[in-house]
Amino acid sequence: MADVAAAAGVSGQTVSRVVNGSPRVDPGTRSRVETAMVRLGYRPHRAARALRTGRTQTIGLVVSTLATVGNSRMLQAVTDAAASRGYALTVVALGGPDAVADAFARLHDQGVDGAIVLNEATVFARDAGIPPGIAVVVVDSPPDGRFGIVQTDHATGARAATEYLLSRTHDGAAPDVGHDGAVHDVVWHLGGPPASFAAAERERGWRLGLGARSAPPVLRGDWTASSGYDAALRLPVDATAVFAANDQMALGLLRGLFDAGRRVPDDVEVIGFDDIEDAAQYRPPLTTVRQDFDALGAEAVATLVATIEGGRASSGALIATSLVVRESTRRRPGG
Structure with a gap:
């Protein structure tokens, strides 16, 4: 540190402040010290700093x-x-x-x-x-x-996903359309493990999104794609919309629905949660709640x-x- 201080024309205390990220160093001086550190190959010694601080x-x-x-x-x-x-x-x-x-x-x-x-x-x-x-x-x-x-604000994200599905309407009520021209009467939920706080919050948001509608039984998974696949086989034939508590379970759900002869989104619409990197590469690309x-x-x-x-x-x-x-x-x- 003494060598850096001499090269930069500053005190040892100033070098210490730069090393420790103190805001009490003006930008010009900080730049001069950092340049000297690079030129001299200076690296802070963690063990020594731990003894001091x-x-x-x-x-x-x-x-x-x-x-x-x-x-x-x-x-x-x-x-x-x-x-x-x-x-x-x-x-x-x-x-x-x-x-x-x-x-x-x-x-x-x-x-x-x-x-x-x-x-x-x-x-x-x-x-x-x-x-x-x-x-x-x-x-x-x-x-x-x-x-x-x-x-993460899990509940608000889950509520938005559920309300989005319930707000979908067709122009002119087709035979498969629910009450008041809505596409879906209800949204099913593929939930995560019961002990998970995130899963509980996403389930809470789903229930809030349903509003006055009666909630169907929760299909329970363990965050894995295989549990989503198993849930697809338990989904009632009249279910038309599912909010899955994460994208991996949604991925398994998509495959399970395909194997059961049910088309997404024509027969069943699906929303996941997380927006993992591969979500846009599913077939079909997955609508999801993005977690930052x-x-x-x-x-x-x-x-x-x-x-x-x-x-x-x-x-x-x-x-x-x-x-x-x-x-x-x-x-x-x-x-």
């Missing part, structure tokens, strides 16, 4: 699995957001509900400054004892004063870093969704 600039990520697309997308988003703030990432995958305490203990032993808990793992974290000295942010969880909380994984990951990291660095982190950040309309809900005029 008491922080390792490392955060943990606790997941139940990385097999689901949503968790994989969140891993990438959190990794990118952490790196942009100078933090390294340590990932711990849980082997089951009893492993969460051990996961936190391992992260504590590795000296992480804080941890982000993703999706299904949050239900385990709420029952676990958190080691002192670790700030925790959970993604998708009901209110809990012990944690910072960040979540990048914004969710960035907000989770920002909330955690604010806690780590001494600020009072805001809790309850809600990331908006949007409906992306594609061919799985586009019916030809006249049915």
Whole structure:
């Protein structure tokens, strides 16, 4: 740092501020210091900095699995957001509900400054004892004063999808059209695992979207395409619209409907949730609710870093969704 300070013509304290991302450095000076760092090949030494500051600039990520697309997308988003703030990432995958305490203990032993808990793992974290000295942010969880909380607005997205299907009408009531010229009398729901907060919120949004209509039984899946395929075989023959709680189950549903001789969107219209990268490549391309994984990951990291660095982190950040309309809900005029 002394060499960098001499090369840039500044004090060692100024170099330290640049290295630690302090806003108390004017842009010209910051640029001069960063240029000197590159020219001299300077790299901050994490272990030395940890001894000085008491922080390792490392955060943990606790997941139940990385097999689901949503968790994989969140891993990438959190990794990118952490790196942009100078933090390294340590990932711990849980082997089951009893492993969460051990996961936190391992992260504590590795000296992480804080941890982000993703999706299904949050239900385990709420029952676990958190080691002192670790700030925790959970993604998708009901209110809990012990944690910072960040979540997608699942319910509003699900409600929008359901209302979109119910609002569809044909000009002139064809024989397959429901009451008041509507395409569908009701929308069926292919829900996620009962213990999942995200699945529960999407189901809640679906019920809100139905309004005064009676809700049919929920077809339950486990986020996988194979469970969506099985649900297609249980879908009543008079069902004409399905909102699936994620895109992977919707993908399996599309194949199951095809194998059952039912056309999408002509016989059954389908909407998914997430807008994974391949959603536009399905046959037919899938109408879905877009979840902004990048914004969710960035907000989770920002909330955690604010806690780590001494600020009072805001809790309850809600990331908006949007409906992306594609061919799985586009019916030809006249049915």
